[in-house]
Every structure is written in C-alpha cells, then in structure tokens.
Amino acid sequence: MQHKTVAFSKKSSNLFFHILTKCNLSCSHCYINREQHGDMTLPFDTIRDWLGLFAPKAPKTNLVLLGGEPTLHPDLYLVVREARRLGFRSITIDTNGYLFHNILDKITPDDLDFLSFSLDGATPDTNDKIRGKGSYDAVLSGIHRAKSKGFSCAMIYTVSDKNIHELARMPALVKGLGIDRFFIQVIGMRGESSTSSDTLQVSKDIWLGTIPTVAEKIAAQGIVVAYPKVFLSDGEPFQCAGNVSDNYFVFPNGRVYKCPICEDFPLHSHEIINNRLMALPPINETDLFKLTIPEGCVMNKMIQPGNLTYDTDGKPCHRIACCLLKQELTP
Ligand code: SF4
Ligand code: SF4
Secondary structure (H helix, E strand, O other): OEEEEEOOOOOOEEEEEEOEOOOOOOOOOOOOOHHHHOOOEOOHHHHHHHHHHHHHHHHHEEEEEEOOOHHHOOOHHHHHHHHHHHOOOEEEEEEOOOOHHHHHHHOOOOOOOEEEEEOOOOOHHHHHHHHOOOHHHHHHHHHHHHHHOOOOEEEEEEEOOOOHHHHHHHHHHHOOOOOOEEEEEEOOOOHHHHHOOOOOOOOHHHHHHHHHHHHHHHHOOOOEEEEEOOEEOOOOOOOOHHHHOEEEEEOOOOEEEOOHHHHHOOOOOEEEEOOEEEEOOOOOHHHHHOOOEOOEOHHHHHHOHHHOOEOOOOOEOOEEOOOOOEEEEEO
C-alpha cells in the first residue's frame, strides 16, 4: 500500500462547480450559505459558457459538479456531456444519493469518471440525524443502482463530533459495495455549521487516533482513500494552496473562490462577470493567503480556531495544514 501526501502543483487544477444551490435535504452541517451564494439554478447555456472559460486548461483539470444537489438540475446530463466534449481530465458528480431526473439513464459510464455519494454515518440513525430521514437508504440504493449500470462510485464521509464514533464501522459497511474511492472530509465551520452551538470539530488526539487506522482498513479492501492532513507534524512544511495550486470554487451567483474556508464571506478573488473570469481588486482572499502565522492556515485561525491549542507560553501546540492538503492511500 502506498501512503503519500498529495503535493500541491500548478500542473493540475480542480474546478468545483456549484451549478445550483437548491437541495432536497437540509443537512445540519450544510456548507451552502444562501445569503452569500443565492438560490439560483444556472441555465444550461450559462453553465456551458462558464465551463468554456476553463476549457483551455481542461486536460489538466478535475471537474466536480456540485450543488446543492446537482441531480436536481434537469440538464445535468447535458452539462456532463459538454464537460466530456471539452476534455476535462476527470468529471465527478457529488450527490446525496437521490439521483433525480433519471440521471443514470441519461449518461453512460463513459461520460463520467465518478459518482460520489455523501454518507455521514455507518447507521441510518446517525446518518439521518445529520442528513435527513431516508438519506442513508437513498445512498445505499443509489450506489447499487449506479454500480449495476457500470458507473464508478466514491463515498464521502464528513467527520464531526456527531459521527466520528461510527467511522470505525465504515470498513465493514463498504465491503461489497463496490466503491472505488473513499474520501474522509473534515467538517468545515461554514454554512449551517458556523451557526451551530455544538462543538463539531474533533480534537487532534481523536483525529489522529481514528482516521489513519480506518483509512488503512478501507484501503486494504482495494479502495483508494484520501483524507485531509489537518494537523502538520513537526518539520512538515506549511503551504497555502491559494498561493501554490490552481483550485476554483464557482458559485451560481458568479463568485469564484480559491479557498473553500472563505466561502461564507465576500472574500472571493474572482468573479464571472458577463461571461468573463475577472480578478477582483484587494482586499480579498489572496491578500490573506500571503500572511504567515505560527498556527499555519490563516483562515482556519480566523474562522474555525476550535482545532487550535496553545501551550502555557501562548505558542500553538501544532500547526494546521491547508484544508486542501490530502493524505492518500493507494492499495
Ligand atoms: S450538505 Fe449537500 S445534501 Fe446536504 S443540504 Fe447541503 S447541499 Fe444538500
Ligand atoms: S485553507 Fe488556509 S491554507 Fe488552504 S487555501 Fe485556504 S487560507 Fe490557504
């Protein structure tokens, strides 16, 4: 099994495209902030034009289509086909499992690299408390339907204080599901989570005591596993992806961010205006990327400092990695 930290590189790019913000669920940790990003569903023509803005670098760009729930978009199949025509390096749909508009009948496994299903518990009880009644069954049935048609499937488990106790049961659950990739995510304190009165982030000890072991067990089943580093070890260099890699988080109101932790604020560095991708004047997220602090990620300290601890001299006990820095296990 190969363990590696996926280094940031300008040679590859990621485009996270929220084609709408509407959703059939209302997860307690939903990261969509409609005050900031509106409730628009982009028409297909606009999506096609905006994809075209990124087309020159399509061969090095991994495209992830998101919402809200992207399968609520009646033209998602046209979006996928257009993205394939433009030659994106990979195309993924992130879904909550409900697979609206018969999407599986309108595209083929050749059109799409991955269908990525979000599940936040190993039992319906835990998952559905977070994501809504019936959502656990929707994910499992969605995976079975997608696999039976030959699609490659992935799963995303967003870890918080509410569900980390069930992560150790995930290796048994995924056995036999036929998924190809498993992503462990860390709860971001944005959208609904930012207003929660509960402590949602898990401590360093719990994170490091749980995540790598579970990741190993899942990877041992032949599944590629990725999870965010979160806590940098002593001597590990800190890098801000905003400075050294090429990621875009696009929202239907035209805002384009390079850092997902900034999404609750009008700090976006770019905006699509009249079908042109425009860099915005200061002050925006790029001004924050340049700051160097002993805690590592600046936005983490500003937005979600619950994962920081300090010694008696006021020095941080550890540094927080860029939220986009991943550890990957390849079987
Ligand atoms: S987290 Fe995803 S599935 Fe849940 S309410 Fe938000 S957009 Fe919908
Ligand atoms: S999470 Fe932190 S380190 Fe990563 S892009 Fe955002 S500000 Fe930079």
